[in-house]
Amino acid sequence: GAVVSQHPSWVICKSGTSVKIECRSLDFQATTMFWYRQFPKQSLMLMATSNEGSKATYEQGVEKDKFLINHASLTLSTLTVTSAHPEDSSFYICSARGWGQGGQPQHFGDGTRLSIL
């Protein structure tokens, strides 16, 4: 149980392109979804937290207009990197957290490796 599907797994595109990444919880309803980015040999960096039907909460230093997050349902969140540039190249990972008492863990997708040429 607790499977999170993330697509695409790999994207290569030209500078200026917008890229959409999908994150789906397949067998549970996700009250909260999280988006992270990770550079090689570095720690996870939380970008934003989203709850279904409400606006995402972005971490300090993350541009809201650059990284658009939509959490339209209890099983789907999307991250759109708008007008991507080479410095946006990174490993983007989503996670989802479901209902339950006692604190539910985050379950991670497989990540999306984004390369901007």
Add this chain to the structure above:
Amino acid sequence: QKEVEQNSGPLSVPEGAIASLNCTYSDRGSQSFFWYRQYSGKSPELIMSIYSNGDKEDGRFTAQLNKASQYVSLLIRDSQPSDSATYLCAVNTGNQFYFGTGTSLTVIP
């Protein structure tokens, strides 16, 4: 002070030994504690959850929680080369979720 602290390592143990990974947290109100394993180039995967004081065993893994001392540990018995990865400690406090920076473990054949 960071909410969750881990020794970044690297920690090296010989195959078959016990690997001990430690984590401390700052908020006494923290309720839930998790260990994740992250292989290089992959996303984290949940390996253990622990909610109450004491030990919790799952196969070769044992999580230990001591709320009075505010630490969580993970023991890996009979370590295998396939256990070589970065181990992330995570703590849930209310609506917040905090990750440590991870401890890199290398199991030497």
